[in-house]
Amino acid sequence: MNEERENGRFDPADFIPADAQPKVAVSCELEEPPRGSALTGILGALFGALVGAVPWFLTSTFADFFVGWLGFLVGVAACWGYRLFKGRRSTRFAMATVIVCSLLALFAAEIASWMYVLCSDPEWQADAAWYGIPVAQLAWESILMPENWGIMAPSMLMGMVIGVLGVVCVKQKVLAYTDPERAAQMAAHTAQNGLASSAAQTAQANAAAGFAVPQSFTVRDKKWVRVTVRIVGVLIAVFFTALLAGVIGSSIDEPEGWSLAETVGFSAFALVFAVFGVFLIFHVRRRLVVEGGVFSYLPTFGRSRAFRLADIAGMTIGTNGRRLVGQDGRTLARFEDNQENSAILLQYLSEHGVGLLVK
Incomplete structure (x- = not known):
């Protein structure tokens, strides 16, 4: 081996023959694995996508910044739900299902966010009372107006694109389930x-x-990776910890402005991302x-x-x-x-x- 190294022709692959590689003994069953169900796969992907859309809904409703990047979580959660509910073991069907369910969940989350914002607005409530119709009906009719879609569409479309990217990124996980x-x-x-x-x-x-x-x-x-990830982790942890403290403090100081569901939901959202920031800090160690x-x-x-x-x-x-x-x-x-x-x-x-x- 030393002679070949001196001649510059050393290749590790030549010294690792296939029959010399360690092997793990596994038991093989003649019975095929369960094929799964298309219905449970659809339900699982939809459930996962809706769970992943919760951060989107909370951020879009209560925070004033771009939420398109949260679409990535929706796509990943949809894949997780499909596997959890043991969907049909077909790669094409699984990918199509999780993509469609992700898009539907993002659409539903954005619409739900706008409905909540409009229905909780005192001016919209007063207008609905003047027209003699429920405020939900007035809000829904406003959402259906084409001129309002220019406000909602950009963030929604960007989130859908990022959601599809999330599905593509975890395709290997889906393949490991559908075709191990x-x-x-x-x-x-x-x-x-x-x-x-x-x-x-x-x-x-x-x-x-x-x-x-x-x-x-x-x-x-690499050093630049460690430094960058730690900085990002610290920023995420500090920002969402401050957000969590602000939500809790505001709910205590002004209890009439917060419902229990809003306090718990937004606090949980901030806590999850604060923990994620801490994870990033430790991950690069x-x-x-x-x-x-x-x-x-x-x-x-x-x-x-x-x-x-x-x-x-x-x-x-x-x-x-x-x-x-x-x-x-x-x-x-x-x-x-x-x-x-x-x-x-x-x-x-x-x-x-x-x-x-x-x-």
Whole structure:
């Protein structure tokens, strides 16, 4: 191997034959998995989309800023609902269902927001009393007027576009449910290509520089990523914590201006995003330190854990990046290909006979 490295022809893929890769024994059933139901899939996607549309409704109703980006949550939640309710195992049907349900939920949330705002306006209530009709009827007739759609349409259409992008981003999750065999093949193919190409590039760089792959290094997010994510996390956490405090304080000082549902709903919305900001702050602290065959992994939350090279059974890849799997089947560490020194880690693992786990 050293001779081939000196000649610049070293390729880690040549040293990881398919029959030498660790394999996980799995039991195979002749019985096909349940095909699922189209009806429950539609109901699940619609339920998930409506749950995801709650932040849209609260922000559009009670806050005065652009809410189109919240459409992403609606698309993701629709996919989650489809899987939760065990919809039909057809990728085309699933994608079409979650997209349509996401668009319907966004449309309903925007209309509901406008109905609430107009029906709770004292001037609209007075106008409805003067006309002798319910305020809901007056608000609905106003919404149906074409000249008012110019106000509602931009934010709604942008949210729908972002919602579809959310569905596309989690397509792999949908595929893992509707066609797990195909999803596994795609993941394995991507992982095999990524292992060979990343490690080969590192090997070539090491050979050109005249030094071997280091035995001590740290795999973590790039510095600019850590700084950016932490700044964004702090801003989100501070903003929504202040918003939560403002909602609670306003509801205490002016109880007549807040209903219980408004206080609980808006407080829950602010709390969720404040927690999300805290999660971002801690998420980039992840790192995997390698020192002479000893690994030390610091996860997003919890204490650091150490393990040795001999404890690693192999590696898998999925939508959340790569996982180092222990001999007992548990996850030892996680990392992504775009992190610092991830290519060096792949090279290191390949040189020590750690390959991909295949089923």
